[in-house]
Amino acid sequence: MTTIDRVVGAGVDRIDGPAKVRGTAPYAYEQDPGEPIAHLAVVQSTVNRGRVTRLDPARAEAMTGVLTVLTPDNAPRLAEGLASDLPVLQSLDVAYQGQVVAAVVAETSEIARAAVGAVLVEYAAEEPDVVLSADRQDLYAPEQVNAGFATDSIIGDVDQALGAAAVTVDATYETPTQHNNPIEMHTSMARWDGDSLTMWDANQGPHTIVNDLAKGFGLDRGQVRVISPYVGGAFGSKAFTHPNQMLAAMAARVVARTVVFELSRQQMFSLVGHRTPTIQRVRLGADADGRLTAISHEVVEHTARIMEFAEQTATPTRLMYAAENRRTTHRLARLDVPPPTIMRAPGETPGMFALESAMDELAAALGMDPIELRIRNEPAQDPERHVPWSSRHLVECLRTGAERFGWAGRDLRPRKRTEGRWLVGTGVASATYPTRRRRAQCRISVDGRGRYTVEIDGSDIGTGAWTALSQIAADALATDLGSIELHIGDSRLPRAGGAGGSTGLASWGSAIVLTARDLRRRLDDEYGGQLPADGVSVDGGVEGEGPHAKTHSMHAFGAHLVEVRVDQDTGEVRVPRATSVYDGGTIVNAKTARSQFLGGFSMGVSMALHEESLIDPRLGHYVNHDLAGYHVATNADIGELDISWLDEPDELANELGLKGIGEIGITGAAAAVANAYWHATGLRVRDLPITPDKYFRELDLA
Amino acid sequence: MREFRYEQAPDAAGAVALLAGAPGGAFLGGGTNLVDLMKLGVATPDVLVDVRELTSREITDLPDGGLRIGAGVPNADLAADRRVRERFPVLSQALLAGASGQLRNRATTGGNLLQRTRCGYFTDVTKPCNKRAPGSGCGALEGVHRNHAILGQTLEGPGTCVATHPSDMAVAMLAVDAVVRVLGPDGERAVPIAELHRLPGDDPSRDTTLRHGELITAIDLPALAFPSRYRKARERASFAFALVSVAAALRVEDGVVRDVRLALGGVAHKPWRVQAAEQALVGGPATEEAFAAAARAELDAATPLRDNRFKVPLARNLVVRTLLDLVEVSR
């Protein structure tokens, strides 16, 4: 074996790029099952809460080309114990608007959709209860919040410390309901061969989907195969099983042929989750020098009547800054809404908006530079777990960012700069995201000619995992990229967790490194360093968190510095430039990593200025349920982004020293924009998004 | 979506004849609005008569220096035409401020004029909407209506509707007094654009004064001899409908307003000609104060809804700023 230069770190072009550009990379909808495909379309509830009192499919069934109409009356029974809204068509009860109450299977998608309109449904409905407020009497404390965090954390005496503080901030921030809208809508294509189920599906981890399908249909996991080599974005909405997979499998069983179900864009707003709205009260107390004495972060958010999802919104506040007295809490209201789910950096995204906005308000109250305020409150160790950091370079990110952005000499006072009719301001915020590792198994084989096959059920949801994992494998096997054949996105492959929690490369990459080490050791020990003619295959992996996870606090960090312009006549907001600097540990692929940072930050700008699902409190539905009404940032909304990272591998985090970078870019980004908006206008908009109407509201003109 | 027949005709008269015999049918332009509405079940024509290729795709000079625009001219071509850019910058700017490049390539001039409101209750067949389902109520009145009308709405009764007309192009055309040429079963007629779109009155189901089967064949723009401009405020930098937009043309001599044309978009069920302000301005000084007073004269009549009061100061600011910009270019 020859030693070659490391490819980890290089900005290698995506190995799946050419196929995607040419349209030859098969996404779920484009898979060929080898037989004519039937199409499924759904009838959705138009009420939020109640019961179907009449369901008459006769007219739809009579239409030419309709194969069957599934209803709670005739749909296959699913096993008990499925979570959330997975027991599709198992009862006549309705728990949210958009819930599937019937499904049409037809020869074409056009016929299926036409037949949906011919199914007669009547409901006995109650008034929808969909409005979140902090004064609701029914708020409750969940047992824990998402990702296994404690619901509350209380250290010291916050109220007493606030009372004694020289300077305080007490502000309430709100973020609206947001909907994940990856380009590819959720798509599931199901085919049964006897009692074996194959599903081509858009998801973030085939094994997760297999578990629910096996459970629901009473099968062994080995009887279900989920294949997902290419996925057109997900952002969390494809992490868990949703009704689409259950329905496709049910329908294929009933009509005894392959069935595909592709959601419409409108259905993305009811069937595959959303980010809860949040109401967050943050109180900070500091001495006259800006040293925090108290931090309180109390979160109110919603969950669905039929399942609990508690976003871990206040968790970043548990580690960002030093202070003796601390309190974080989460309270939920159960509303008649579809089940919420994870959306890029659940917890950190809304939570860091509130915390980092409050830090800016504190800096203003102190008359202090907001970067200096953050540096002054840098904790020497994890302030709540009381363990050392595996590595933490937030201060370096802030300082490097300040230099690259040209922060020095900034006037602390708001509304001091204009250019033409633009009010110009700058703002800063920190970013953070946990570093974790999950269980992952892997198989590496080598043939007699030195070609390596790496098999692991990882997922590339557009992130670049195909390429980054190949790079990791090439280095670990001391070979070149061309000698690696990677297989991911198939539940037949060795089991691994899905793409989520920014754990992909930490988990799959570590599994590959360790298995490669094993393989090389075996070649050395058993074959004297030679490749045996008929090859060798080795199974390996990682069990979960690494040995230092208990003894150290592991997080990625970052800093965003943003310029904002606000048109004084219209309140329109532009972000002409921004600098972000990250402490993300080892960067495996400079090109795809930059794309992740860039995409994350852009999504944060989008959150700050545009994204908002508007619910009608009387009719209970999301009114702007398409991409003409639900605005995400366009290219024209994103200015020059200066993205860089510190070269600081985290030796304790995992085999590769990487921290996970898929989500950190969005965290803090909305706060940086909102803080710059304040600096430009003197107006503090605490409820996102910062749309032009709020400019007039804050000026008391509307 | 329901089944429909797709028809082509040899010429405009043939298309009109086809539709005259099909009371449930519709003309198809670029389809960028109609086909979307068909997929949603909002529009349910049983026959589509394709007029995209058969209405003129030409822009021709009129003797007075004006232009005749064929109804089939794509929005992108209209925006890019040199004569339009030189003589009617307000129109070119309005088109470029709308939709996206792909949509503008596909959309036609006739179809753009007749695109339907973006009200979220109108486009959702499971929700009440007097425009789509007369008598079912107006979902937006007490619902989500941040981007709805502030002028000329019907606020009570079975005709209640607070929707806006979404077209940018139509606002510019209104400001320059365009004339819409129509071919119907009874022959040709010319409709001043101010009389094309209507307020909801007691029948919000009708957006315009056109009768079934009337085909827009062309739009005439009378010559415009002074500077014009379009300004659109929106919630993102591109690909969003107007919160409020203003189309303006202004002739100033020695600091005095000699002629002014003003129209607002995003404020009413139709593009809104700002007549009170125009009258107040002519003969007066071209100053910020005068512009602001004129805008106020018009907007005093506004009846904003719970969540769209911001449109009143926004419209005022846009009028003042756009007129001041035009004073600048007139120097």
Ligand SMILES: Cc1cc2nc3c(=O)[nH]c(=O)nc-3n(C[C@H](O)[C@H](O)[C@H](O)COP(=O)(O)OP(=O)(O)OC[C@H]3O[C@@H](n4cnc5c(N)ncnc54)[C@H](O)[C@@H]3O)c2cc1C
């Ligand atoms: C996502 C999105 C964003 C958009 N943003 C904007 C925007 O910011 N600003 C803006 O102004 N527009 C915007 N549009 C709307 C776009 O401008 C219109 O869809 C387009 O102009 C319609 O033209 P068309 O030729 O495709 O019309 P069609 O969809 O073909 O027809 C529209 C209507 O006109 C009728 N019709 C068509 N041609 C004729 C004719 N010659 N005579 C009589 N009737 C006729 C049809 O029967 C139909 O009722 C947007 C559209 C989309 C989808």
Ligand code: SF4
């Ligand atoms: S505003 Fe008009 S279009 Fe919208 S719901 Fe009311 S009636 Fe329908």
